[in-house]
Amino acid sequence: MRSSALVLSAATGLVSAHFQLTYPTWRADTLADNTTFDQWSYPCAGVPYGTGNKTEWPLSGEGASVALDLHHPWSYVYINLGLGDNATNFNISLTPELLNVTGKGEFCLTNLPLPGDITDGQNATIQVVTGGQSGSALYNCADIVFRSSAQSPSSEVCTNSTGVTATVVGQTATDSSATPEPTPNSAPSGTFRLPSRATSWGVAIALILGVIM
Numbered sequence: 486m487r488s489s490a491l492v493l494s495a496a497t498g499l500v501s502a503h504f505q506l507t508y509p510t511w512r513a514d515t516l517a518d519n520t521t522f523d524q525w526s527y528p529c530a531g532v533p534y535g536t537g538n539k540t541e542w543p544l545s546g547e548g549a550s551v552a553l554d555l556h557h558p559w560s561y562v563y564i565n566l567g568l569g570d571n572a573t574n575f576n577i578s579l580t581p582e583l584l585n586v587t588g589k590g591e592f593c594l595t596n597l598p599l600p601g602d603i604t605d606g607q608n609a610t611i612q613v614v615t616g617g618q619s620g621s622a623l624y625n626c627a628d629i630v631f632r633s634s635a636q637s638p639s640s641e642v643c644t645n646s647t648g649v650t651a652t653v654v655g656q657t658a659t660d661s662s663a664t665p666e667p668t669p670n671s672a673p674s675g676t677f678r679l680p681s682r683a684t685s686w687g688v689a690i691a692l693i694l695g696v697i698m
């Protein structure tokens with residue numbers, strides 16, 4: 486089994502593609518040459534809890550951000566949260582609106598909607614899932630500790646590459662509503678908000694509306 490999987494991955498040459506979880510810091514570099522980790526592997530690419538550093542992450546606001554480097558032409562992006570040490574149940578969705586991200590490169594989401602009962606010092610894990618053309622999903626995880634004093638990532642770390650655009654699935658590109666409404670019964674709490682950092686650059690509207698600027 487193992488050797489055939491290795492042969493398959495070598496033959497398809499897909500190992501160098503996939504995606505990077507840039508922020509918060511992922512558990513391990515699952516794109517490294519000769520890595521034994523596998524992004525196809527649920528829930529965290531085979532990387533055990535605590536392998537990497539814990540990133541201090543805020544309880545709310547703009548700093549509640551995730552930055553990705555996407556290597557596929559397009560990706561469905563889901564971001565989930567699992568509370569506690571070594572969470573195995575990533576049952577809190579931070580992307581109640583399904584995002585379809587077009588383009589390869591850096592992608593930044595800020596102001597992710599967090600549950601209201603998070604406490605300072607609480608450990609958790611962020612799971613990022615991308616779906617693409619193959620119909621299979623890719624996974625990466627980052628371990629965090631919630632801190633009210635956490636700093637936001639810099640604009641260099643959390644940024645959007647030219648040509649990377651996102652649309653909410655089900656929303657047409659000509660829809661002029663600035664803030665999509667959460668789908669009933671799917672939003673855990675709060676509302677999904679436009680990335681405010683990007684808003685200040687005049688980019689977020691384009692992201693949500695799918696307009697290439």
Ligand SMILES: [Cu+2]
Pocket residue numbers: 499500501502503504556557
């Ligand atoms: Cu890939």
